[in-house]
Amino acid sequence: MFLQSLRKPDWVSFPSKYKGVIKINVIAEVFPDLMRGLGVTVSVLIASAFFGYLMAFIAGLCRLSNNIVLRKFTGFYIEVFRGTSLIVQLFWLYYAVPMLFGIELGSNWWIGVIAIALNYGAYMSEIVRGSILAVAKGQTEAATALNMSSFQRMRLIILPQAVRMMLPEFGNYLIQMLKATSLVYLIGLNDIFYYGNILRSNDLSMAPTVYLLVLLFYFILALPLIFLVRKAESISKKGVAS
Amino acid sequence: MTEPIVEFKDIHKSFGDVKVLKGIDLNIKPAEKIAVIGPSGSGKTTIIRMLMTLEVPTSGDIIVDGVNLWKMEKNGKMVKANEKHLREVRGDIGMVFQHFNLFPHMTILENCMTAPIHVKKEDKEEARERSIQMLEKVGLGDKLDNYPNQLSGGQKQRVAMARALVMRPKIMLFDEVTSALDPELVGEVLEVIRDIAKEGEMAMVLVTHEMDFALDVADKVLFLDEGVIAEEGTASEVIEHSKNERLQSFLHRFRS
Amino acid sequence: MNWSWETFFDALPLVASGLGITIGLTIASYLFALIFGFVWVFLRRIPFKPISWTVTWIMEFIRSTPPLVQLFFIYFAWPVVPYVGMTLDPFTSAVLGLGLHFSTYIGEVYRSGIEGVDKGQWEASTALNYSLYDKWTKIILPQAVPPTIPMLGNYLIILFKEVPLASTIGVVGILHMAQSYGSQYWAYLEPLTIVGILFLILSYPSAILISKLEKRMNRRFDKKAALSSTQKGTVV
Structure with missing residues (x-):
């Protein structure tokens, strides 16, 4: 159905000589370059996870x-951040807030961290609320x-009981936050994705290898988190510390 | 006559439009053992839940050791009690629940220790020692480091009693503590209550369906029916010699 | 404060003109995800361990890596992949990228729906000698699908909020429109605010609608769960 609409847009022209074998x-060649972005990706993830949970x-x-x-005020914050996109919020903080208030939010690193933390904080606050309410009334x-x-x-x-219930969802959101860190490239941070894009723009024929490798980087970062979620699920099912 | 430790004065309680209690007057003397019996929905549990501050009376006063539980004086006027006032007054009251309500994230020793340490600010070692003693007394000295979900219902209820006793209450409330247990586990729990009752220094209010047990342990039995105390007297007066028809038919169902 | 209502109303028609593309992309990628979700389910049900295991990990891979990178892969890298590669326009790339990403979530939803059908239903339909086709279409799916509808609705809203990612590869939805207005007049505040408002207007009522639907579905299909939640007063 969509395949019929496949056509080469006239404003994109890929020279056909690039159609070659993946080397x-x-x-x-690519690996060391991508490694240079690892620090930014990981530091943004850790900081936004910390502030997001907070x-x-x-x-x-x-x-x-x-x-x-x-x-009511908190409800408004939650609905606004859950009702709009992270990328829109990121751009809003990056472009619009300085224009609105005439202030800079500090470095782009902080803008990225704040956007991700505020967005996922809003989602995860519902988990915190739900888990606290789910603790049986008899306990109180x-x-x-x-x-x-x-x-x-x-x-x-x-809280000790509610936190156990939160763990699996918190873990899932950590993976979502990892995925979200790729957006900071759009506000000029030099993360893994940024270096991938530099490599691609230098030599388009490398693009498949570069992007696959970038994806693999993210997947390797996500793997421990995936296992963490499974562990958290078993802890949370038991309801008591193991 | 000794002064009562708890007085209920014309207590009414409604849930929405449903009137559960319609004027309860009741005195509890120190060391007195009172059994509350009656059909389900008669408001037995509500009486002790109000004393434990888990439910607010709609009207009337509850006096604990001479202090009004639900009202306090502020600028010369009586106003609804705040959390601080409640905490000061309910300190001498303990409660055991139908569904145990043990803390699942703590070992049974921790279940017993947490309140003495955090509420009474007792020394940790002392709290630990007393908790172990109490758990031994209820026959669970070998389970200190187990978690509640590793215990049987009867064991859980015994832990719940130890947890309440460690706080040295002057009044203990028992809310149908055997109703959620398998029949073969009821005996061990009643045995512990009987032991506690024999020691004698604590007032006890037992909401129960165990008539023989009530007869055995209680100094006074209340029959609650349709929101009022319909019969009141010694155990043998109420259970064995009452003429009240509704009480008779109620008892009949348990004796058959 | 540098807010200008003049700029706001100046940018509004332009930004709003991208709404068609944004919604169109949402619907197209959602349909793709709905269809492809079935593919995952059936691939995973192949009773040959290496295949179902591989499929599980491919799904895990797609799900736990950034959709933004996946979009770039399809748009920039796919055309130069030997033999199978072809050039795709931004809209199609976005449909494939977002659709594929979300199909892994949708597949899980289908699976939970199917696993939610009582085992006795399979046995009963076997006992009644239904054909495999009838078993699925007459017994299993009619029970498996309705409980998943609220979840599927939730993913539609989540997908809608991921759609502006496509502006990075040149899909001219509302975010792209706002950015081009912004770069032209160096006024990002108002157009980006419009984008936010448009998202809020569209997603908030849908979210409320779906949570209502969810409650109704729970009442209809999950009597067991409803029962157990009334007994939640007890823990230990």
């Missing part, structure tokens, strides 16, 4: 607060019967 030795807990707990203003009652304060109930009884 395996290209890998050796945001998730703050927003998730605010959503459960008794203060209606706080609850038992803690009350032991005369715990509401803060102690949250810290000692509810």
Whole structure:
């Protein structure tokens, strides 16, 4: 169905000489270049995961607060960030915020981290909220019967159980965040994807090898996370620390 | 006459449009053992849940050791109690639940230790020692490091009792503690309650369906029916010699 | 504050003119994902371990690597792949890229739906001597599909929000329009805000609709789950 619409757009012209054999030795050539971007990809991932989880807990707990203003305000944040795209938010922070307020948000690295953290923080806050609500009511009652304060109930009884329920979803979102880090290339960060694109623009015939290798980089980064999710699922099913 | 440790004064409670309790007056004296019986939905559980501050009375007063539980004085007026006030007043009350409500993420020793340490600010070693003693007393000294989901229902309920006892309450509330147990496990739990009752210094309120047990342990039996206390007296008065027809038919179902 | 309503209304028609492409791309890639999701399910059901294992890992690979890189692969690299490579226009590349990426998620949804059908239903249809075709079309799928509808709806909304990625390979949807307006007049704030508002207007009501649908479906198809959730008062 879509194949019928396959045509060469007139404004893209690939010289046909590039149609050649994939050179395996290209890998050796490309690999070190891609490695140069690894630091940025990983550092953006770690920072946005840290701030994303932080945001998730703050927003998730605010959503459960008794203060209606706080609850509505947090709800607004969550709906705005869940209702629009990460790439739009990223561009908005990158292009629009400096124009709106006349301020710079610091480096592009921070803009990328803030965008990813705010976006996934909004998604994950729903997990925090849902998990806290899913802890059985009897647990709160038992803690009350032991005369715990509401803060102690949250810290000692509810959160330790809720966090276990959150783990698998948190792990899944970590993989999503890893995928999302590829967007920082669009605001000029030199991540793996950036170096891949440099290589491609230098020599288009390398493109298949380069992009496959870039994808493989991401997959190798994701693999431990995939296993982490499986581990988290088994922990969470048990409900008790192993 | 000793002063009552708990007084219920004309307590009403509604859930939405449903009136569950329609004027409860009740005194609990120190060390008194009270059994509350009655058909399901009669509001037995609600009485002790209000005393434990898990449910707010719609009207009326509950006085614990001379202090109003649900109301406090503020600028010369009586207002609804806040969390701080509740914490101060309910400190002498403990409760055991129908569904145990053990903390699944803690070992049974930790289940017992956490409240003494964090609520009563006891020394960790002391709390540990007393918890172990209490768990030994309920016959679970060999399970200290097990998690609740590794125990049988009867064992779980015994842990729940140890957990409540470690807090040294003056009043213990038992909410149908054997209802969720398999029949063969009921005995071991009742045995522990009987032991606690014999020690004598603690007031106990037992919401229960175990009539023989109530007869054996309780100083006073209340028959709750349609939101009011329909019969009140010693165990033998209420269970064996009452003329109340509804009580008779209620008992009949348990005796058959 | 440098907000200008003049710029806002100046950019609005241009940005909104990309809406057709954005929605069209959403629908096209979604259809592709819906169809290709079935392919994954059937490939995984092949009762030959090496194949089903390979398929599982290919799905895992596609799912856990960035769709943006996959788009670039299809648009830039596919044309120079020997023998099978061909040049694709941005829109088709995006349909293939996003469609393939989401098909791995959709495939999982189908699988959960099929596995959700009670084992007794298979046995009953075998006992009634249904043909394989009838077994699927008359017994299994009618039960497997409805519970998955809310999940499929959710993925439609998620996909919609991934569609602006396609602007990076030149699909002229609303984000692309906003960017070209921005670079032309050096005014990004208003057009990008318009993009955000358009996304919000379209996705928020859909999300509410789907959560309503989900609740209704849960009532209809998951009586067992509903029962167990009423017993949630007890943990240990």
